[in-house]
Amino acid sequence: MRNRLIYCDTFGDPKEVLKIKEKEIAPPEAGEVLVRMLARPINPSDLIPVRGSYSHRIPLPYIPGYEGVGVVEDVGDNVGAELIGKRVLPLRGEGTWQDFVRVPAEFAVPVPESIHTNTAAQLYINPVTAWVTMTEVLQLRPGSVLLVNACGSAIGHLYAQFARVLNVRLIAVVRNGKHTQKLLNLGASEVVDTSSQSLFEVVMEKTNEKGADAAIDSLGGSAGSDLAGCLRSQGYFLSIGLLSGQQTNWGAFADKVQMNIFHLRHWNRKVSPAEWHNIFLQIIGFVEKKRIRIGLTKTEYDFETIHQALTAVSDGRRGKVLLTN
CATH class of the missing domain: 3.40.50.720 (NAD(P)-binding Rossmann-like Domain)
Known part of the structure; x- marks a missing residue:
């Protein structure tokens, strides 16, 4: 299978430096899961590294995307096969602005079916x-x-x-x-x-x-x-x-x-996997009980229209822009 990804090989204006390419999918290594992405939001925090603010610690080429939701397609050694087919938040692994993401299984957060995909995609950063x-x-x-x-x-x-x-x-x-x-x-x-x-x-x-x-x-x-x-x-x-x-x-x-x-x-580095999952259990519980509501989606864009998506982000209207497959 081929994997589409959005990346930059130089820092600058996202509309100018972000590109799309394809490459072969690398299978998950031991302790990892391979996730087929469904949706990921475009957040200000995703674009700041592209502009070069953290160039001292971000190697090129760089794939943006800190959050999103997808379906487990494959698992590496030491990971239970029961995860295959489950929706998860594939966090703290590779950048999410690609079709497939490899992520440590211990940080993949299961998402209940009661939560809409577009909502699930926004359960992390904010x-x-x-x-x-x-x-x-x-x-x-x-x-x-x-x-x-x-x-x-x-x-x-x-x-x-x-x-x-x-x-x-x-x-x-x-x-x-x-x-x-x-x-x-x-x-x-x-x-x-x-x-x-x-x-x-x-x-x-x-x-x-x-x-x-x-x-x-x-x-x-x-x-x-x-x-x-x-x-x-x-x-x-x-x-x-x-x-x-x-x-x-x-x-x-x-x-x-x-x-x-x-x-x-910094907080991520100091919390254990158990503490990490407990935070998400609390937040997911609030969403399921409708005690909190995550921001509304403004527009959905496919990878091939990333530059139109970036224009929608910058137009100032309320709502979240999502990259979907």
């Missing part, structure tokens, strides 16, 4: 990041006040839903009022539109001048500084992204709040 940062890193308790910016995004919507699950008071920060009602419906306690409201004034009013207990920043730069300035003394500031392309001035807050960075790949 849900795991949101759940782990709230429960393990920040260890939020019922009644904790959490600030999260860029809440109009897919992960922002998950933070709102998990806030309801955990009984956390989420103050969702947006730069456009169109997201307000949606976030309140999902579970946010307050929504601050910084285009028309003072974040600091709203947070102080809602916390009796104490400040928030924790903040999660996806933007960096001045937006990150604004979040940090709304924390109580020794509150916890956590950076999970740098969408603005600018660093927050951490030195200005070092003596006032606790500051840290969360990288999902």
Whole structure:
């Protein structure tokens, strides 16, 4: 069998450097499964390495894709044949932007039939990041006040839903009022539109001048500084992204709040396979019980139309773009 894959052999604009080629499928090695991919989303985190941000640790040629879902086609030695034909999340192996992916069997996450393929394809990056940062890193308790910016995004919507699950008071920060009602419906306690409201004034009013207990920043730069300035003394500031392309001035807050960075790949390295699967069991359980809903699919594209898919990602409309077979 032949395997189509999307790759780059130089870093740059994804629309310019991503190519498609075919090669023979390598059989799974001992402890691996071979997965025929069904769907994988195009996330910002998939495109950042293509642009060269991590060129110091990513060898070329590079196959993008951190998440997705597929069906086990074959297994290597020491892997039970009962996995063949099962849908799994083939994570922490090869890049998912190809027809077939080899992945360590211990990290392949089974997906119940009750979960739609397009939903299953999005169960990793955003849900795991949101759940782990709230429960393990920040260890939020019922009644904790959490600030999260860029809440109009897919992960922002998950933070709102998990806030309801955990009984956390989420103050969702947006730069456009169109997201307000949606976030309140999902579970946010307050929504601050910084285009028309003072974040600091709203947070102080809602916390009796104490400040928030924790903040999660996806933007960096001045937006990150604004979040940090709304924390109580020794509150916890956590950076999970740098969408603005600018660093927050951490030195200005070092003596006032606790500051840290969360990288999902670092968390991956330290958790055991059992802990890894337990996180997914929790998230899958929330989805099955409809306690959380994963972002809606905007459009599906086949491999051969990857450049049209990239255009759809950049057009600014809401919804997730999926690469399907």
